[in-house]
Amino acid sequence: MDILSNLAMGFQIAASPYTLLLAVIGCFVGTIIGALPGLGPSNGVALLIPISFSMGLDAISSLVLLTSVYYGAMYGGRISSILLNIPGDEPAMMTTLDGYPMAKQGRAAEALVVSGVASFVGAFAATIGLMIFAPYLARVAFKFGPAEYFALYMLAFCTLGGIGSSNQAKSALAAAIGLAIAMIGLDKTTGMPRFTFGELHLMDGVDFLVAIVGLFAVAEVFFFIETHGRDSAIGVKLGKIRVPWKMLRQTSGAMMRGTGIGFVSGVLPGAGASLGSFLAYMAEKSLARDKDSFGSGNPKGVAAPESGNNAAAGGALVPMLTLGVPGSGTTAVLLALLLTLNITPGPLLFTERPEVVWSLIAALLIANIVLLLMNVPMVRIFVHILSVPAWILLPGVTMVAFVGIYSLTGSSFDMLMMVGFGALGYVMRKLSIPTVPVILGILLGNAMEDNLRRAMVLSDGDWAFLFSSPIAVGLWIAAILGFVAPIFLRGLLKKPALPDDDPTTIED
Numbered sequence: 001m002d003i004l005s006n007l008a009m010g011f012q013i014a015a016s017p018y019t020l021l022l023a024v025i026g027c028f029v030g031t032i033i034g035a036l037p038g039l040g041p042s043n044g045v046a047l048l049i050p051i052s053f054s055m056g057l058d059a060i061s062s063l064v065l066l067t068s069v070y071y072g073a074m075y076g077g078r079i080s081s082i083l084l085n086i087p088g089d090e091p092a093m094m095t096t097l098d099g100y101p102m103a104k105q106g107r108a109a110e111a112l113v114v115s116g117v118a119s120f121v122g123a124f125a126a127t128i129g130l131m132i133f134a135p136y137l138a139r140v141a142f143k144f145g146p147a148e149y150f151a152l153y154m155l156a157f158c159t160l161g162g163i164g165s166s167n168q169a170k171s172a173l174a175a176a177i178g179l180a181i182a183m184i185g186l187d188k189t190t191g192m193p194r195f196t197f198g199e200l201h202l203m204d205g206v207d208f209l210v211a212i213v214g215l216f217a218v219a220e221v222f223f224f225i226e227t228h229g230r231d232s233a234i235g236v237k238l239g240k241i242r243v244p245w246k247m248l249r250q251t252s253g254a255m256m257r258g259t260g261i262g263f264v265s266g267v268l269p270g271a272g273a274s275l276g277s278f279l280a281y282m283a284e285k286s287l288a289r290d291k292d293s294f295g296s297g298n299p300k301g302v303a304a305p306e307s308g309n310n311a312a313a314g315g316a317l318v319p320m321l322t323l324g325v326p327g328s329g330t331t332a333v334l335l336a337l338l339l340t341l342n343i344t345p346g347p348l349l350f351t352e353r354p355e356v357v358w359s360l361i362a363a364l365l366i367a368n369i370v371l372l373l374m375n376v377p378m379v380r381i382f383v384h385i386l387s388v389p390a391w392i393l394l395p396g397v398t399m400v401a402f403v404g405i406y407s408l409t410g411s412s413f414d415m416l417m418m419v420g421f422g423a424l425g426y427v428m429r430k431l432s433i434p435t436v437p438v439i440l441g442i443l444l445g446n447a448m449e450d451n452l453r454r455a456m457v458l459s460d461g462d463w464a465f466l467f468s469s470p471i472a473v474g475l476w477i478a479a480i481l482g483f484v485a486p487i488f489l490r491g492l493l494k495k496p497a498l499p500d501d502d503p504t505t506i507e508d
Contacts, residue, residue: 003131010358013060014366022057022065023363027370030072034092035080041073041313041330042436046216049209049337050405059341059356064363066337067317070330071123071364074313075371078115078306083108092309094281098294098301105297113376114247114299115306120372121255122307126263126314127364130321133267134357137322138347144323146454147466151475153448156325156440158483168483170433178441179448181206188446189453201413208336208442210405210414214421215428215435216333217401222426251303254284262308266315276315280308314364321345321357324447329436335443 013019033044045066052062077092082099095115102111144152157175184195185205196202261283262276284304285294294301316331324345326332338345343353350357405418425435459465467473 003135006354006358007131007362009355010360010362013355013359014064014362019061019064019359019363020366022061023068023367024370024374026065026068027072027075027367027374030069030074031076031079031371031375032072033069034073034076034078041070042333043216043220044069044073045330045333045337046212047401049333049340050213050401051403052337053340054403059343060359062337062341063334063356063360064367066334067360067364068367068370070334071310071313071367072371073330074123074310075116075119075375077309078119078302079112082111082115082302092277092305094277094305094309095302097281098296098298101295101297102299102302107297110247111299111302114251115302116372116375117248118251118255118258118303118306119310119375120368122259122262122310122312123314123371124365124368125259126266126311127361127368129263129311130314130317130364131361134318134322135350137318138350143471144347145469146451146458147468147472148475149451150448150455150466151472151479152323152325153444153451155475155479155482156444157437158479167432170431171437174428174433174435174437175441178438178443179445180441181211181438182442182445182449188450201411206417206442207414208439209340210418211421211442212333212336212439213401213405214418215425215438218398218418218422219425219429219435221398221401222422223429247299251299254300254304255307257283257287258304258307259311262311263315265308266312267318276312277305277309281305321349322347326440326443329439332436332439332443336439339443 014023029048030041030044034041048066048069049062052065057065078095078099081092081095082103099111099115102108180195182205184202186192186203187194193203258276258280261280265276265279281301281304284300285291288294288298288300290298313330316326317334319325320331320335322345324335326335335345343349343356401418402415406412406415428435428438455465456462459468467476
């Protein structure tokens with residue numbers, strides 16, 4: 001009954017005309033961001049955070065807008081995957097394996113409708129799971145002390161590096177860079193400046209929003225200039241949109257199985273939507289009688305990964321809200337938003353700021369319905385957006401990034417720093433070093449240091465205190481396994497190669 005009463009309170013806030021308008025705008029913009037190859041939800045949310053502040057939105061409005069963008073981008077990634085054989089983001093990669101062959105067979109409209117419904121099933125069920133399981137996980141989190149939180153942060157770093165990258169050493173290096181950046185500024189205990197090099201602008205530390213927009217959005221612009229800067233508009237043809245009811249019934253089981261697998265993958269810190277999509281696809285292929293049809297246009301090969309990656313997107317919100325540990329790169333960006341709004345995620349969030357949590361859950365339920373209604377009849381509009389030429393897209397993204405950061409900080413130094421982070425992100429991508437651990441280090445570095453200091457104060461400097469409780473020991477074991485296990489499982493989790501077909505045009 002508490003859940004229902006809290007949800008009713010959330011709908012009272014989320015169902016206001018203003019909040020509904022923000023949800024619709026977020027869904028529309030997010031779908032566009034997801035459909036454009038290379039941008040993805042992390043870049044889209046990072047790009048729009050400073051815009052939400054410049055608009056003067058309050059905490060609830062900002063969360064509704066940006067989480068709608070998050071969900072919309074997860075929906076939109078399937079469009080370019082099916083029509084162009086180019087994943088809108090990494091989780092949508094598995095959709096290309098059967099989605100693009102369906103499009104070449106003249107079934108592009110069917111693939112888009114099936115993937116849209118599968119996205120709805122996965123995201124809606126994950127939001128229900130968030131509503132049910134998050135409060136219980138928050139109660140467990142009350143048992144966490146400084147040792148447990150330090151081990152939890154180590155778990156986040158290790159699993160995000162172990163699963164999210166093909167090279168653990170590079171992930172560890174990226175995390176170390178993030179932690180080093182987090183140390184910049186005045187020490188909270190001694191008041192002594194650290195790594196400021198006499199620069200007054202660095203006394204308050206590095207603004208993580210500047211780092212996020214630089215590492216994600218600006219770096220993406222640099223990378224896009226190199227790889228796509230001379231591309232012209234892409235022509236895409238699409239037949240009549242119809243709802244294939246028989247195909248939806250045949251793929252309903254795949255949607256439900258993919259949803260369960262994806263939600264569990266999302267709840268695990270660091271696993272994220274990519275793993276959820278991969279496991280959902282492989283599980284469905286292993287259960288199917290017609291295994292040979294996968295990769296050549298099987299609708300279940302579209303439904304399973306789409307429900308899996310969207311369910312993982314919702315599941316990733318569970319550890320972020322209850323423990324303050326992001327479950328994916330995009331939730332790391334959302335965590336930065338919460339911290340900027342002076343909202344501390346964790347178990348106390350559900351008791352001290354219930355209106356924030358439950359209005360967010362209600363808004364997500366509404367956003368999923370909006371996305372379903374928007375993505376089926378309006379898919380032709382989103383398809384045409386794929387034809388935006390690079391000479392229009394690049395200046396637009398750059399302008400939004402600069403205007404947003406300057407309106408937020410009013411500092412030209414921060415704009416130069418954002419460009420510097422963009423260059424760092426570009427170099428890291430060229431060297432195949434993941435950028436998400438850097439963001440995680442910047443976000444969690446100070447909290448990790450504070451909990452380590454508290455643990456040492458409570459134990460009089462005894463390092464064994466970090467392993468003094470069953471919860472802490474379990475988290476340490478999970479962290480080690482999450483970092484080491486992928487070394488031995490790399491062959492199993494190896495991403496399948498994409499088809500080499502020409503992705504330029506799809507005939508009717």
